[in-house]
Amino acid sequence: MTLAEVAEQAGVSLSTVSKVLNGRSDVSEATRTKVEQLLDMHGYRRRSQAPPQAPLIELVFHELESVWAMELIRGVENVAKQNKASVVLTESGTRHAPGSDWIEGVLRRRPLGVVLVFSALPDKVKKQLRSRAIPFVIVDPAGDPDPDVPSVGSANWAGGLAATRHLTDFQHERIAIITGPEDMMCSLARLDGYRSAMTMAGLEVDPSLVRFGDFHVQGGFEQAMDLLERPDRPTAIFAGSDLQALGVLEAARLKGLSVPDDLSVVGYDDVPLAQWSSPSLTTVHQPLRQMAEEAARMLLRPHDAGKSALRIELATHLVVRQSTAPPKNS
Template identity: 75%
Template sequence: MRDGEESRRITLAEVAQQAGVSLSTVSKVLNGRQDVSPATRVKVERLLEEHAYRRTTRVTREAPLIELVFHELDSVWSMELIRGVENLAKAHQASVVLTESGTRHAPAPDWLEGVLQRRPIGVVLVFSSLPDAVKRQLDARSIPFVIVDPAGDPEPDVPSVGSANWSGGVAATRHLIDLGHQRIGIITGPEDMLCSLARLDGYRSALNMAGLDHDATLVRFGDFHVEGGYARAMELLQVPERPTAVFAGSDLQAIGVMEAARACGLRVPEDLSVVGYDDVMIARWSSPPLTTIHQPLREMGEEAVQMLLRLRAGEPSVTRMELATSLVVRKSTAPPPAQTVRVPRPTARGAL
């Protein structure tokens, strides 16, 4: 913003004058209309960003929609969050639009154009971050947004909802230590995700508090999926002195760990204890039922919508919210076997 303009908001007429276009063209850009040339759109968007333009009144055509954005929609983990968002959206007479961004940490560029056309009352993004330019454009249209389980450490002014991942990592590892395990492997999530690193830090902290050494050969980064858990567990079970227990950073990965154990002729929990993370429905029905860390996924979705509605109404709201996690003990953990032997290499892949 140029000198002398800081004390007042720029008007759309002034943006139009500076861009050399009509007021109706600026309005079309602001409302996500497609009948504007790309060059004109870029010019107007740049001026809106430069002057930090933000609507002071809400548009009357705002749709009663909440945009829910995932980078993938192929897991029971996603369904739990969706239920939480839908529960609260329904209570406020709003519908939910599901979007798969196709990229791990930020929505694809064409996503923003669609949002501006749909004009939702707000956006909930999962496992994501937002480029500064996108944040400014959403702010300019008075479209509030909240990030659930941010991929990285969000800026102080970015509203987000997460869970106590570090505490969950501590609780899972301490449970195994209390059972008598000392060789504890971990398969956390992707190395570039905040929740994965927090769970790994919790694991290491629990080992430190128990006076146990870290062994880098027992640490693996996974992908939160069954196949990744299976592959990384196969690696852990072939180290010279294999772990007697594995903490998996998701329930799906834990299922993969149990399948790898079976392929190696090991019993769960008699020969190998397994702890998961999330406490999704599959954890209760696995064989054996999975000891896991309960992550309040539905509540996280509900809190994200509550935060969104408070932002939309201009009410005071916390910027960062972390919900508690808790240990759920089932049948997949037990004291370690009296003697641990090296696992022979499996001759064939298990049930996967």
């Protein structure tokens, strides 16, 4: 059956059939489904099964201005080099689902696969990528990953638990947390780990000590300044990222507080600069580079459509340095 006959049976133009074949976004979902059913029915072999023009792995961030982004880039680069591929970096423009401009661009580039960081994929985008045989993997999904989406994450709940238990073992009782955005799964998992550790220590969680940030230095600084101005200020702060922890250290300095004598601080990620802060930062090691390597390997493995999508979760662990100690008069 020719494309013209498919168009006639579907009651659409030939250009619309071409758009469906090429995964374009400017086709209604109902029309796309109708055309795809006809193509499948008549055994039409789509051009999407042709090999890509260049061996590329596309790595997508909503923003590149972060220290931990470099760890993820290095991880994907390592696997790409082993497979004689190059890495293309793009920004999606939004924290969650990538925008329409991005999807049009990736369909034109036709990479070997796409690694998305902190992104969820709407059904429409998943369908477009699959229509062009472009595999995709999400690293540390922003929400609960769909069962049909391969993903790589880390043990965020266990990380939050370990960070907080380290502080309760030092006999801290007023422990604040500055986690990440309220609508991201990793932030909430770390918060749940914090709550569990507080409960295990027989301590109540003071809601006023639970803060949501944005994983950046400025957000950590602003939340810490507010927390440290309280008459009943916390004796310890668990920050949901090392960058936020650096903001906490600066706030403590401006308030004339010594870390760890007056305030203990724990970060999260264990990026390289954590060991060079003053004092060096106690933090939860998140295997960012390994997460990226696993995601890239998943893209390059042969896929079995009959199997459910794979979810890999890597372990986290506490790295104790110089920013934590028992509270005064404990």
